[in-house]
Amino acid sequence: MTKALVNDSTLVWEASPGGLATGYLVLWRGTGAPDWEHAHTLGNVTQATVPMSKDNVIFAVQAMDAKGHRSLPVVPAPER
Numbered sequence: 001m002t003k004a005l006v007n008d009s010t011l012v013w014e015a016s017p018g019g020l021a022t023g024y025l026v027l028w029r030g031t032g033a034p035d036w037e038h039a040h041t042l043g044n045v046t047q048a049t050v051p052m053s054k055d056n057v058i059f060a061v062q063a064m065d066a067k068g069h070r071s072l073p074v075v076p077a078p079e080r
Contacts, residue, residue, distance in 0.1 A: 009054040011076055012047045016063040023064045026050060027073050028057040036060065036073065 011026060026048050027036040041064075042048055050059075060073035 007053040008049050008051050009059065010047065010049045011059055011061060012079075013061050013074070013076065015044075015046055016071065020065045021063040021071075022066045024048075025062040025064060025070070027060040027062060028052070030057060 013024070015021065016024075021044065023044055024042045024046075026040045026042065027038065028050070029035065029037040039062075040048070040050065058075065060075045062073045063071040
């Protein structure tokens, strides 16, 4: 029996070390796309729920500092 089937995807990550991150971006692309196609800018949070199924896209999270510098994208691992 399935309790809740939803198409939303919730991403959770640890804050960037060093305290320099002022915000984060959630990136996504279609499963067949070679480059990141979309980005959603977030504040200084460590969780986001996006209205799309993780079955259809690949997600990544990127830290951003006050000057707009971005970290390398990190693809989240599934929770176990």
